[in-house]
Amino acid sequence: MAEPSRHRSLYKPVGSPPWKETFRQGCLERMRNSRDRLLNKYRQAGGSMPAGAQKTLLVQEVMEEEWNALQSVERWPEALAQLEEPMDLAVLEEIQQELIDQEQSIISEYEKSLQFDEECLSIMLAEWEANPLICPVCTKYNLRVTSGVVMCQCGLYLPSHSPELTEQKLRACLEDSVNEHSACCPHTPAFSVTEGTEEKPSLLMSCLVSLPGDPVVRAG
Numbered sequence: 001m002a003e004p005s006r007h008r009s010l011y012k013p014v015g016s017p018p019w020k021e022t023f024r025q026g027c028l029e030r031m032r033n034s035r036d037r038l039l040n041k042y043r044q045a046g047g048s049m050p051a052g053a054q055k056t057l058l059v060q061e062v063m064e065e066e067w068n069a070l071q072s073v074e075r076w077p078e079a080l081a082q083l084e085e086p087m088d089l090a091v092l093e094e095i096q097q098e099l100i101d102q103e104q105s106i107i108s109e110y111e112k113s114l115q116f117d118e119e120c121l122s123i124m125l126a127e128w129e130a131n132p133l134i135c136p137v138c139t140k141y142n143l144r145v146t147s148g149v150v151m152c153q154c155g156l157y158l159p160s161h162s163p164e165l166t167e168q169k170l171r172a173c174l175e176d177s178v179n180e181h182s183a184c185c186p187h188t189p190a191f192s193v194t195e196g197t198e199e200k201p202s203l204l205m206s207c208l209v210s211l212p213g214d215p216v217v218r219a220g
Contacts, residue, residue, distance in 0.1 A: 019070075024095050026066045031102050034058060038103060039110055049107075059099045063092070133171050136191035136203070145170055150203070156193055158201055177205050 031038070041057045042049075049055045132142040138154035145151075148165040150158040181189050189207045 020091050020095075023066060023070055024098065026070060027062055027095055027099055028102060030062050030066050031058065031099055031106075034062060035106055038106055042107055042110070056100055056103055059096060059103055062099060063096060133167050133174075136174060136205075137193060143167070143170070156203075158193070158203060181205065181207065 038058045045057065049057065135141050135143045135152040135154055135156055137156050138152065141153040143150060143152050143156070145165055145167045148163040150156065150165070150170065178189065185207055187207055189205045192204050192206065194202045194204050
């Protein structure tokens with residue numbers, strides 16, 4: 001009658017041999033360390049779980065890898081041999097379910113992160129559209145782009161640049177120029193309009209402590 005209690009003691013986290021807890025902890029840690037591999041599989045599957053009775057991506061691989069690793073540990077075969085086959089299956093199914101839950105938790109966290117990124121991008125784009133483009137010369141009034149002509153209430157006027165020029169393209173051009181400058185100079189650049197009889201006016205970005213400025217927008 002003492003035989004069943006001896007088998008039950010093998011399921012406790014402490015005792016001899018603690019094979020169940022060792023295998024369980026090893027599987028869970030291996031799954032945590034395989035997060036990138038799991039998410040790569042998830043992305044390759046098109047962001048969906050595989051069809052079938054066992055809807056998992058990495059659980060089977062993790063269990064097999066940990067099983068093979070534990071079999072090479074000293075005294076592991078002796079501990080495993082003490083368990084009856086039906087009880088082994090029940091234990092493995094219990095650990096498998098824990099891994100399934102952990103796998104789904106990792107994917108759920110990843111999906112929430114993607115959703116958060118998409119929401120932030122939507123907010124950023126909405127603010128981008130809502131906020132007018134400030135004139136870089138006077139930094140006070142809003143720029144207007146009409147039929148490729150850049151104008152500002154401060155007097156800035158760049159005629160006939162390009163019919164395809166839009167406020168969005170001009171904004172991107174200004175941001176690229178400022179970011180390129182900021183990558184090699186911590187000082188804030190200034191903008192001005194070049195004027196001359198031979199050359200048409202251009203929007204020039206320059207810095208007092210950096211190299212001479214380059215045109216950002218040139219009249220065509």
